[in-house]
Amino acid sequence: xxxxxxxxxxxxxxxxxxxxxxxxxxxxxxxxxxxxxxxxxxxxxxxxxxxxxxxxxxxxxxxxxxxxxxxxxxxxxxxxxxxxxxxxxxxxxxxxxxxxxxxxxxxxxxxxxxxxxxxxxxxxxxxxxxxxxxxxxxxxxxxxxxxxxxxxxxxxxxxxxxxxxxxxxxxxxxxxxxxxxxxxxxxxxxxxxxxxxxxxxxxxxxxxxxxxxxxxxxxxxxxxxxxxxxxxx
Amino acid sequence: xxxxxxxxxxxxxxxxxxxxxxxxxxxxxxxxxxxxxxxxxxxxxxxxxxxxxxxxxxxxxxxxxxxxxxxxxxxxxxxxxxxxxxxxxxxxxxxxxxxxxxxxxxxxxxxxxxxxxxxxxxxxxxxxxxxxxxxxxxxxxxxxxxxxxxxxxxxxxxxxxxxxxxxxxxxxxxxxxxxxxxxxxxxxxxxxxxxxxxxxxxxxxxxxxxxxxxxxxxxxxxxxxxxxxxxxxxxxxxx
Numbered sequence: 001x002x003x004x005x006x007x008x009x010x011x012x013x014x015x016x017x018x019x020x021x022x023x024x025x026x027x028x029x030x031x032x033x034x035x036x037x038x039x040x041x042x043x044x045x046x047x048x049x050x051x052x053x054x055x056x057x058x059x060x061x062x063x064x065x066x067x068x069x070x071x072x073x074x075x076x077x078x079x080x081x082x083x084x085x086x087x088x089x090x091x092x093x094x095x096x097x098x099x100x101x102x103x104x105x106x107x108x109x110x111x112x113x114x115x116x117x118x119x120x121x122x123x124x125x126x127x128x129x130x131x132x133x134x135x136x137x138x139x140x141x142x143x144x145x146x147x148x149x150x151x152x153x154x155x156x157x158x159x160x161x162x163x164x165x166x167x168x169x170x171x172x173x174x175x176x177x178x179x180x181x182x183x184x185x186x187x188x189x190x191x192x193x194x195x196x197x198x199x200x201x202x203x204x205x206x207x208x209x210x211x212x213x214x215x216x217x218x219x220x221x222x223x224x225x226x227x228x229x230x231x232x233x
Numbered sequence: 234x235x236x237x238x239x240x241x242x243x244x245x246x247x248x249x250x251x252x253x254x255x256x257x258x259x260x261x262x263x264x265x266x267x268x269x270x271x272x273x274x275x276x277x278x279x280x281x282x283x284x285x286x287x288x289x290x291x292x293x294x295x296x297x298x299x300x301x302x303x304x305x306x307x308x309x310x311x312x313x314x315x316x317x318x319x320x321x322x323x324x325x326x327x328x329x330x331x332x333x334x335x336x337x338x339x340x341x342x343x344x345x346x347x348x349x350x351x352x353x354x355x356x357x358x359x360x361x362x363x364x365x366x367x368x369x370x371x372x373x374x375x376x377x378x379x380x381x382x383x384x385x386x387x388x389x390x391x392x393x394x395x396x397x398x399x400x401x402x403x404x405x406x407x408x409x410x411x412x413x414x415x416x417x418x419x420x421x422x423x424x425x426x427x428x429x430x431x432x433x434x435x436x437x438x439x440x441x442x443x444x445x446x447x448x449x450x451x452x453x454x455x456x457x458x459x460x461x462x463x464x465x466x467x468x469x470x471x472x
Contacts, residue, residue: 017434026245027455028425030407035340039330039356060341065354069289090261104400114279131281172258174249223265232268
């Protein structure tokens with residue numbers, strides 16, 4: 001006879017799913033889709049040096065449903081404040097207004113604010129996290145305010161040129177596309193161990209150029225003639 | 234100075250390709266050239282861990298963000314964030330966003346005629362504990378139509394975004410529900426081959442279900458793992 005205790009102990013029969021040891025492994029990537037704007041890019045996410053609203057798209061939801069936190073930059077980090085920007089284009093050269101860019105970079109001294117960068121001889125900056133997130137705007141343009149990064153070590157005894165690691169997300173992107181931004185006048189570009197792995201004819205897709213207003217500009221072409229170099233990570 | 238870099242694993246066989254023509258938006262939005270393999274450097278093996286300074290504190294209950302309670306089936310979702318070696322990933326942020334019970338997003342561009350719910354935004358954020366565990370309360374999202382092809386419907390899903398410990402461990406995925414017939418005909422889920430697609434399916438669990446309150450689902454999320462720590466000789470140690 002079935003007792004109440006037996007009934008309470010019953011669970012649904014397991015099927016092949018996230019809890020099944022026989023298929024344990026990396027959870028697959030899926031796209032952010034077109035509706036991430038109330039979920040990911042917070043106000044100030046693209047401003048790593050001040051307290052502006054840069055990075056968010058509050059125009060895409062009712063104000064009472066913008067629940068992401070605001071900027072929390074604690075003070076001005078040391079180093080040269082720079083503007084990074086560019087347009088994200090699809091294979092047909094059309095700007096993508098529902099893309100999102102993330103950046104990760106070292107501080108002005110060349111130190112990452114991460115426990116895995118334990119070089120105590122290079123100073124951290126308590127005002128600088130080095131991570132940012134920007135939605136593209138109606139014209140497909142992303143914009144960040146940040147600090148020009150210092151140089152960090154590369155493989156062996158090499159030194160990398162100043163760079164910003166960058167990820168592209170969006171509707172139609174099943175997984176993020178990782179790339180990098182270098183500076184046209186960057187010290188060490190010609191000996192950078194990562195740039196050296198990129199065919200010379202395509203290196204320009206990673207190198208931001210300085211606009212007359214001072215902005216470092218780098219377009220991202222997901223495909224097409226000047227397809228940006230993306231990395232296998 | 235030469236530094237020892239312990240790289241993270243490459244994408245495994247269960248990861249989708251960028252181009253999957255059944256999901257039509259990928260055609261104009263995926264690279265045609267193969268990605269270039271690079272060695273992981275300090276840039277790739279580091280990542281932001283100061284998530285609270287960036288994003289703010291946890292928002293673990295999506296049903297209490299407005300004046301009233303949202304419509305729909307209340308659910309609890311819990312699980313662990315692990316690396317592919319089975320080790321917990323502690324103190325990492327999981328960002329959450331989803332449609333409401335009717336399958337409508339609180340987004341200006343979502344204009345299909347399902348009702349909005351003034352009491353539901355569909356955004357949350359949780360932080361894993363020292364054992365990699367997380368838990369949040371929400372309502373079960375509805376399925377919704379989309380323009381990919383005639384009569385295309387997305388299965389019910391919750392969007393999840395994880396940073397993990399490094400630039401290399403970033404993950405954005407979608408969690409599906411176990412009893413949803415739309416999964417097997419959905420081009421986005423189908424970009425992941427079987428059986429790996431099933432890694433994105435949560436499990437109904439009576440133990441997680443809260444009596445008289447909410448159905449419970451379990452979903453473990455697995456990030457890229459780091460190669461095992463190389464053997465270090467201990468000749469210099471005092472014994």
